Amino acid sequence: MEDKKFTVRAAERALDILLCFVEKSEWSLTEIAQHTGLNKSTVYRLLVTLEGKGFLRRNPDTERYRLGFRIWELSANLSQSDDPAVLFLPEMERLRDELEETVSLYIRDGMERVRIQAVESRQTIRRVAPIGARMPLAVGASSKVLVAYASPETREAILNDPSWPESVDREQYRRQLEEIRRKGYATSMEEREAGASAVAAPVLNRSGEIIAALAVSGPVGRLTQEKMESFAPRIMEAARRMGKMVKGGATAR
Template sequence: MERDKGTVRAVERALDILLCFSGTEMELGLSDIAKKVGLHKSTVHRLLASLESKGFIRRHPQTEKYRLGWSVLELVSNVYQSDDLASIVVPEMTHLRDEVGETISLYIRAGKERIRTQAVESNQPVRRVANIGQRFPLYIGASGKVLLAWADPLFVQEVMNDPNWPKELSKSDFKNKLAQTRENGYAISIEEREAGAAALAVPIFGRDNQIVAALSISGPVDRFTPEAVKRFIPAAQKTATLIGKMLTR
């Protein structure tokens, strides 16, 4: 019984540590975390080591500060596929689909990938087929650029330093594209991931103006004319703003 109580107490303390990162602070030092949870640094260090081994916490090699790890993002991806979220976003995505006539998708970041968590397909005979749950690299496609454009700069650098980064993709050009995405408020991709396909994506912001997802319009490249894109941009941004407000209620 005492052992069980000790295990429960350790779990509670580990969860308290994770909740330290629920505010606006991206990184915390060992002393900061110990102060927040009211525990000795040695105890916090042991718990952080366990959380780090499971991928829920990661430590910056230079600053020695801690931040949330990829395992948390994997859990978040499941949350964003829940029925509750679907009841919020799918009606708005359907309305956008009916307005622009193309496939609408919702992407979130999970580690160094993006996952399509919701999709409403176009009713047109020739259309993009969007499979929910598909994963794609962040460095390819409009949604990937949007998710990186408003991400933490240290994370962006991690993605660009990944061994899987395509050699043919210029890092300096990619940084410029991210800057352009932030300036414009949207990103466009033409046949980046798939021949004959194009996409436009905009950010969805949650609490504290943090990006939580990317909303995209995709379809055959021949329908993404300059006139069509000019019409898609305000429609997508309006829908993204509505979804963002719903998520922060």
């Protein structure tokens, strides 16, 4: 939990603006103001600052903003040995080619899971998986894997969080987590999104701590329960290989 006493409001607002670009690539000043709840004059001053530092660039014809090249300069310095989104990409591509469905990688961030990497299926009808998307922990195969393999203290904190949806029974969810730990993977059909199925397995480091959830997803008509059960051993094996690549501690938090 962040300590509000030590946050800088101007920095928070600038970061809120940058985080808009997780959702789409172009924004107008008015759209950013509406999305962040900030007034236009504040947004304008921050946009000018961010543009001046190279974090955003403005199209003079449309007056819309996009991410600037300074963002890419920062991302170029991510260490492949530390960043699972980079480190695991070749294994994810191999799994996609083998199973012919979309492969995603998720970490937990508080009460949400975040897709940090995705390799989309080459099928005509496929699951589109935007990187950076955030989803609740109460539903979905990947969410349940991230919670099932968290520490007991973390699991209880998640289940007892005030934001936990009343529509999801905690005791039933606990039973599902026990079954996932027993089997080593989770499946879901249309739990979060109509028409979509997913099967996920944990990526554990050498200390047995969860780093991420590796998931394969697709349309329910093609990714049936039977098909997901047949995919599970190969997904778990890919997750084991990924875990062996990592030296340090857990990423999912």
